[in-house]
Amino acid sequence: GAVVSQHPSRVICKSGTSVKIECRSLDFQATTMFWYRQFPKKSLMLMATSNEGSKATYEQGVEKDKFLINHASLTLSTLTVTSAHPEDSSFYICSARSPGMNTEAFFGQGTRLTVV
């Protein structure tokens, strides 16, 4: 199956700093990537849809100035959590899909962000 790599897997940062999370599709070109947030033992909550070469589409209630998404190439999308606060601590997961693939998306390993 397709491989999606997410980096880093864990990150601890201080309040007020920014953190960048990378999502790469390793063996296919992903025109669309998705960013999710997940709380413990809960389901995935879609934050935004990232399309290569265009602005991301954010879900209602997600601050686009706080969660900056860049999809500059067909294999890389980044999520930057700006001015992080402890309430931003969570598990962030990306997924990727290309037009030639079936409707399922392949997920990265996730990033555990802890803001102290």
Add this chain to the structure above:
Amino acid sequence: TQLLEQSPQFLSIQEGENLTVYCNSSSVFSSLQWYRQEPGEGPVLLVTVVTGGEVKKLKRLTFQFGDARKDSSLHITAAQPGDTGLYLCAGVREVRGSRLTFGEGTQLTVNP
């Protein structure tokens, strides 16, 4: 209102027991996926069903897509401790395009 109602949310059973997880909606889905997720990792795709009434088997797991493509079930036979994890159903709605809509998840614990 949750678009995909998944039940039960929590399930704790003994090794060897059978179980069924349900995923229901009032909306029609062009396809539906089942994922399994372990703590600290991303979801891993188990199966995709696309045809109403479709049944797929993956070893001890049986997946069924409802005739009207509004619901799905996952049945596990003779559960093992290694089956422990968070099971997620996710569907692609015909109206909304290719976005995945997730159910709330079922946290399964299989005790030895």
